[in-house]
Amino acid sequence: MEYSSNQVSKMSGVSARTLRYYDEIGLLKPARIASSGYRIYGQAELDTLQQILFYKEMGFSLTDIRKLLSAPDFDREQAFMNHLAELSKKRERLDTLIETVTKSIAALRGEQTMSDKEKFRGFKQAMIDENEHQYGTEIREKYGEEAIERSNARIKGMTHERYAEGERLRQEAEDTLKAALEIGDPAGELAQKACDLHGKWLAVFQPEYNKAYHKSLGELYVADERFKVYYDKIAPGCAEFLRDAINIYCAG
Amino acid sequence: MEYSSNQVSKMSGVSARTLRYYDEIGLLKPARIASSGYRIYGQAELDTLQQILFYKEMGFSLTDIRKLLSAPDFDREQAFMNHLAELSKKRERLDTLIETVTKSIAALRGEQTMSDKEKFRGFKQAMIDENEHQYGTEIREKYGEEAIERSNARIKGMTHERYAEGERLRQEAEDTLKAALEIGDPAGELAQKACDLHGKWLAVFQPEYNKAYHKSLGELYVADERFKVYYDKIAPGCAEFLRDAINIYCAG
DNA sequence: AGTTGACTTTGACGCAGCGTAATACTTTAT
DNA sequence: ATAAAGTATTACGCTGCGTCAAAGTCAACT
Structure with a gap:
């Protein structure tokens, strides 16, 4: 089934102007353009619009929504x-x-x-x-x-600088972690450095560093399958290794 | 108790930049300015900020919030x-x-x-x-x-023109109503004109004019104390008069 | 008293996400 | 055929801040 932009607008409550803007920024492309130049939307586009509105409801920016929706593993x-x-x-x-x-x-x-x-x-x-x-x-x-x-x-009003610092720390922590895993010593210098970086990354987003929280996060990485999957993507066994290293780091 | 803008910011989650903006637009003035030039807020200002945040939660613009808060009958x-x-x-x-x-x-x-x-x-x-x-x-x-x-x-995306038309109709309806009340005949030409204008005002905000709705609105004006107060501000007895006039108008 | 870091100000630019409007083409209904 | 409604593109403007620079103030430490 196909709809004009006016029909989509009435159905969803989103203005035609907004639909044009979404097309313009690549967030929601119409199914096709009629010979008249009119935008024509189909079922898939309606479903996408619904997702857009849900993410908007959660406070995501349109740029972030576009990233989320276009991710290869979006389900x-x-x-x-x-x-x-x-x-x-x-x-x-x-x-x-x-x-x-x-x-x-x-x-x-x-x-x-x-x-x-x-x-x-x-x-x-x-x-x-x-x-x-x-x-x-x-x-x-x-x-x-x-x-x-x-x-x-965005919500917390962090500066671009501070955010970039967090990103840098996380990336460095993960790289260091990977290298440390090849050595295989959670108490080793490299592993402890990874933990230090990881803790610094954590501190970017928290009022202040909290050892107990750092430790519980390490446990969470192992206990929760999704986190485990994330870290084991860096290298197999990474989640446990990091958990062990953090425990040593926090005991020191 | 007095607070610096940083303290108010931390307490409320509103940024210092936002507090300055609110001062600038006259929405939330500090209690006083210290000799340093720093803004100092007191109890009353905190209470006002709370109200601002509630209205913002409801989707009101800052301009409208200022009007609501500064109304003489704000309670x-x-x-x-x-x-x-x-x-x-x-x-x-x-x-x-x-x-x-x-x-x-x-x-x-x-x-x-x-x-x-x-x-x-x-x-x-x-x-x-x-x-x-x-x-x-x-x-x-x-x-x-x-x-x-x-x-x-704002929510419906009405044009300024259409909104202004609604305003004009409402004002004219109320003026005509006042004049009709002086004559005292709800079936009279002036009273029926007021009803016609009132109905047109109603139609600006509705998909289409609905006689039953118009009639029930007249009843509401009398039944609900707050509406009654609103209309009796135009002239004493106005609410009942309008209700009667509308009933006649809708029976015609 | 001097120093440093945190706090606060003013002024100014820029941004996200559209709303509004003008102009011109297309579609629909009479 | 005509008029009204629909739709496109282009462009300006708005709200409500976020960010940043420059400079003054305050508080803690040496």
């Missing part, structure tokens, strides 16, 4: 599962906001006291600080590491 | 009650989105069929069309007519 069913989880978290944030309102009313009426910090619980900006550890990690494994770091960088 | 407790209601509606929208995802998954697996229109249920843009009647009315009475019409205009 629609997996994406839906991710949307489901994220919508649930978003719903929780709304619950927190609702709680903030009810508490604010009670405070206004003198029925209870409320700290100034509490007044901002649930707002998007404040949520980043509260949930950075879990938020970052969970999204990262679901959506891919690069897109997440970009998303986090 | 914080009433505002909280409104935020509560709006957050609930927002939560319902999320539920609809979640439903859309689960249905999409089922459709993907071939377990059920899904129309193309259904794929977009719950997205912000699509929600406007589905709920315009109730959505517009409820927000209007809660937040003030002008702000709502501006908000709706």
Whole structure:
């Protein structure tokens, strides 16, 4: 079935102007261009638009959305599962906001006291600080590491410099890790250097370095299949090796 | 208790740049400027910032937020009650989105069929069309007519022209209504003219004029204290008069 | 007191993601 | 055939900041 841009616009609520913009930036190309010059969309395009709107709902930039959708391993069913989880978290944030309102009313009426910090619980900006550890990690494994770091960088207002530094550290940590794995000594100088770099990478995104968290992250890399797969792509056995090296590093 | 902009920023998650911008546009002035030139915020400013963030959460522009907050009849407790209601509606929208995802998954697996229109249920843009009647009315009475019409205009992508036409019609309807009230005949030419204008104003925001809706709106103006207050500000007894005039108009 | 790093200001440029509008061509309905 | 609706391209502008440079202020340390 085919649709004109007006029909797609009415169906989705996205303006025709927006559809043209999406075509222009390569985010959503029409199925074909009629002899009149009119854009014609098909089933696949509607499905893509739906995905775009879900990612927009999660706060991704159009550039990031394009990357995610064009990744060779993009899987629609997996994406839906991710949307489901994220919508649930978003719903929780709304619950927190609702709680903030009810508490604010009670405070206004003198029925209870409320700290100034509490007044901002649930707002998007404040949520980043509260949930950075879990938020970052969970999204990262679901959506891919690069897109997440970009998303986090944008949300947190990190400078390009700082973000680039994080990228450099991560890349160097992984390269060092790979070299250390060839030697095979988690207590060795190279492995400990990799851990040091890894910790520095971690510190770019956290208020400050936390040894316990670093250690638990190493365990997570082994315990969670998806992380394990990610690291074993660097080299087989990498996840366990890094976990062991981190344990030694944090014990030192 | 006083706070520096850094402290407010950390507490609320709003950047210092944003705080400066809010000061610049008159949205959130600091309590005072220290001798150093630094902005110092107090309790009242924190409370105002909280309100700003709630309205932003509802999608209001900063200009509209400033108008709402500076209105002589702005009441914080009433505002909280409104935020509560709006957050609930927002939560319902999320539920609809979640439903859309689960249905999409089922459709993907071939377990059920899904129309193309259904794929977009719950997205912000699509929600406007589905709920315009109730959505517009409820927000209007809660937040003030002008702000709502501006908000709706923005959301719906109305042209400035069309919006201005709606404004002109509303103003003329109210002026005519006032003059008709002085005559005192709801069936009179002037009163019926006011109803005609009022109906035309209604039609600017609806897909098409609906007599039943127009009539129920007249009843609402009398039944709901806040509407009654609004119209009786034009002239005492105005709400009932308009309700009566509309009933006659719609019976004609 | 001097130094350094963190904090804060003002001024200014640029960006994402469109909305709006003009002009001209195409399609649809009467 | 005509008029209205639909659609394209081109181009400007807007909101709400993010980023950055330059300079002043504050706080902690030596």
